[in-house]
Amino acid sequence: xxxxxxxxxxxxxxxxxxxxxxxxxxxxxxxxxxxxxxxxxxxxxxxxxxxxxxxxxxxxxxxxxxxxxxxxxxxxxxxxxxxxxxxxxxxxxxxxxxxxxxxxxxxxxxxxxxxxxxxxxxxxxxxxxxxxxxxxxxxxxxxxxxxxxxxxxxxxxxxxxxxxxxxxxxxxxxxxxxxxxxxxxxxxxxxxxxxxxxxxxxxxxxxxxxxxxxxxxxxxxxxxxxxxxxxxxxxxxxxxxxxxxxxxxxxxxxxxxxxxxxxxxxxxxxxxxxxxxxxxxxxxxxxxxxxxxxxxxxxxxxxxxxxxxxxxxxxxxxxxxxxxxxxxxxxxxxxxxxxxxxxxxxxxxxxxxxxxxxxxxxxxxxxxxxxxxxxxxxxxxxxxxxxxxxxxxxxxxxxxxxxxxxxxxxxxxxxxxxxxxxxxxxxxxxxxxxxxxxxxxxxxxxxxxxxxxxxxxxxxxxxxxxxxxxxxxxx
Amino acid sequence: xxxxxxxxxxxxxxxxxxxxxxxxxxxxxxxxxxxxxxxxxxxxxxxxxxxxxxxxxxxxxxxxxxxxxxxxxxxxxxxxxxxxxxxxxxxxxxxxxxxxxxxxxxxxxxxxxxxxxxxxxxxxxxxxxxxxxxxxxxxxxxxxxxxxxxxxxxxxxxxxxxxxxxxxxxxxxxxxxxxxxx
Numbered sequence: 001x002x003x004x005x006x007x008x009x010x011x012x013x014x015x016x017x018x019x020x021x022x023x024x025x026x027x028x029x030x031x032x033x034x035x036x037x038x039x040x041x042x043x044x045x046x047x048x049x050x051x052x053x054x055x056x057x058x059x060x061x062x063x064x065x066x067x068x069x070x071x072x073x074x075x076x077x078x079x080x081x082x083x084x085x086x087x088x089x090x091x092x093x094x095x096x097x098x099x100x101x102x103x104x105x106x107x108x109x110x111x112x113x114x115x116x117x118x119x120x121x122x123x124x125x126x127x128x129x130x131x132x133x134x135x136x137x138x139x140x141x142x143x144x145x146x147x148x149x150x151x152x153x154x155x156x157x158x159x160x161x162x163x164x165x166x167x168x169x170x171x172x173x174x175x176x177x178x179x180x181x182x183x184x185x186x187x188x189x190x191x192x193x194x195x196x197x198x199x200x201x202x203x204x205x206x207x208x209x210x211x212x213x214x215x216x217x218x219x220x221x222x223x224x225x226x227x228x229x230x231x232x233x234x235x236x237x238x239x240x241x242x243x244x245x246x247x248x249x250x251x252x253x254x255x256x257x258x259x260x261x262x263x264x265x266x267x268x269x270x271x272x273x274x275x276x277x278x279x280x281x282x283x284x285x286x287x288x289x290x291x292x293x294x295x296x297x298x299x300x301x302x303x304x305x306x307x308x309x310x311x312x313x314x315x316x317x318x319x320x321x322x323x324x325x326x327x328x329x330x331x332x333x334x335x336x337x338x339x340x341x342x343x344x345x346x347x348x349x350x351x352x353x354x355x356x357x358x359x360x361x362x363x364x365x366x367x368x369x370x371x372x373x374x375x376x377x378x379x380x381x382x383x384x385x386x387x388x389x390x391x392x393x394x395x396x397x398x399x400x401x402x403x404x405x406x407x408x409x410x411x412x413x414x415x416x417x418x419x420x421x422x423x424x425x426x427x428x429x430x431x432x433x434x435x436x437x438x439x440x441x442x443x444x445x446x447x448x449x450x451x452x453x454x455x456x457x458x459x460x461x462x463x464x465x466x467x468x469x470x471x472x473x474x475x
Numbered sequence: 476x477x478x479x480x481x482x483x484x485x486x487x488x489x490x491x492x493x494x495x496x497x498x499x500x501x502x503x504x505x506x507x508x509x510x511x512x513x514x515x516x517x518x519x520x521x522x523x524x525x526x527x528x529x530x531x532x533x534x535x536x537x538x539x540x541x542x543x544x545x546x547x548x549x550x551x552x553x554x555x556x557x558x559x560x561x562x563x564x565x566x567x568x569x570x571x572x573x574x575x576x577x578x579x580x581x582x583x584x585x586x587x588x589x590x591x592x593x594x595x596x597x598x599x600x601x602x603x604x605x606x607x608x609x610x611x612x613x614x615x616x617x618x619x620x621x622x623x624x625x626x627x628x629x630x631x632x633x634x635x636x637x638x639x640x641x642x643x644x645x646x647x648x649x650x651x652x653x654x655x656x657x
Binding site for chain 1: 514515516536539553554573580587597600605608620621
């Protein structure tokens with residue numbers, strides 16, 4: 001144990017945020033960034049930040065709520081939810097779309113920003129990829145629970161069966177199965193591929209036998225061979241190239257679930273681009289919501305700097321404006337179409353029984369984020385944290401408005417109805433928040449949450465730029 | 476280390492470097508001196524190092540292309556087969572082979588197979604997982620995943636000679652040249 005403490009106590013540069021111009025704090029070299037990041041999984045429980053325990057406990061309690069809600073659902077059936085005719089798609093679909101959207105920022109950061117060679121991608125990519133995985137896991141639960149008989153969920157897949165029945169290839173619901181399962185698989189691959197060289201770092205840093213064996217297995221015997229790196233980088237680049245159209249396709253297909261139908265409020269061609277923009281919008285909000293407390297608790301201000309946070313907030317502002325354009329086009333086209341049902345739908349959306357939520361949506365998604373035009377706000381961490389929470393809520397309201405408000409007024413007034421979520425709807429939704437945060441907090445504590453070898457590349461790059469980083473590795 | 480081990484059980488000789496630039500220069504010199512069986516070990520990917528040690532045959536992109544084409548034809552083929560052969564139903568008078576509607580699934584299958592090939596193909600071509608490798612026997616090698624850069628000239632090289640190669644590497648590096656035992 002003595003050696004372990006010695007290793008953990010190697011001197012590190014202070015955790016100083018270098019401000020909005022640098023992606024790395026002063027005084028770092030290859031060795032110190034390695035220690036800084038890899039020490040977190042190795043540190044003993046007594047050195048874990050107190051806030052982490054509270055956050056994990058809160059998430060874990062909510063996770064139990066999910067288990068209770070799911071158990072009762074399996075026992076009684078989806079009658080325990082508020083869904084009925086005409087609103088057959090309630091919270092389950094709202095939450096599905098919301099969670100999938102949150103995942104999109106992870107892929108955007110790890111793939112698209114890699115192709116665009118953005119230096120601020122590096123410190124937050126692993127973290128956001130993990131966020132993608134856990135968000136997709138939460139999203140995937142909802143359609144499965146919504147089938148009512150989740151043990152038969154495999155019926156969604158095309159497989160040879162004794163009844164010789166096949167799913168309908170012309171239905172967006174089948175496309176969704178393919179899109180979401182591909183997205184989940186590729187996200188796992190991307191994340192694990194990035195982790196392999198870092199598990200090798202952990203293996204070589206470990207002092208306990210069981211840790212050495214565990215990380216030895218996880219690292220697949222990675223030894224940093226130049227030939228391996230050549231193939232590795234090619235594969236990583238191709239994965240990024242493949243994930244880029246994939247991430248755009250996933251929310252496009254999700255939007256097809258709505259847009260292919262003939263329902264006013266759903267049947268619009270602007271849905272795919274505006275769903276994708278909304279997904280990235282909410283995803284970046286979630287990255288900020290999670291990264292701001294994490295970097296404070298684990299003293300990572302020198303690696304996740306104001307530059308990362310400010311850049312993420314700029315992406316939020318940009319995608320938020322695309323979303324605003326989407327809303328205004330929806331409103332304009334429903335008026336310009338001259339179609340009675342379209343016009344009524346939009347008027348009802350703004351002034352009908354759920355009009356309050358539409359107002360809240362505009363406030364959260366369009367009005368408040370305009371504060372991000374100000375540099376002062378973008379560089380104020382409490383302000384960013386609050387705005388990110390507001391955007392998360394706004395995007396959830398957007399999905400609620402699209403799903404529920406479009407359904408509750410059917411073509412004939414005799415089939416109009418209302419949707420009231422039950423306590424089980426809320427329990428399931430809040431429960432997935434618990435699942436998500438529990439997984440996330442376990443990840444930041446037990447897995448290197450920042451890509452170590454990629455931060456070392458940043459160190460190398462900065463040395464070449466002769467910035468204020470010490471010139472060579474310490475002995 | 477006994478003398479017998481040195482001569483019969485040698486995987487190669489390993490030189491250690493402090494920066495990627497030193498390693499890159501040394502790799503160029505080693506290749507120019509006629510050595511071919513060598514490998515470099517680095518904590519970060521170093522641009523141009525593959526070329527420097529004479530690594531040219533990178534088939535990852537070809538494999539990914541083939542994987543993607545398989546996924547593409549497989550995905551389209553599956554939907555074509557379902558809707559025109561296995562379960563041909565007239566849905567609102569649409570053509571059986573309404574191929575436009577197959578594009579999303581075809582695309583997803585392309586990406587899925589290409590991505591699986593990229594990852595599993597890359598690891599397979601790298602010979603991973605491989606828990607044991609002789610380079611791990613060198614104690615200093617633990618820093619290959621931290622902050623040191625290594626160049627290993629392997630004993631299989633026709634030009635390899637324990638003494639002369641050691642002299643050659645010693646001139647390139649400021650650290651001790653390590654013997655890599657099998």
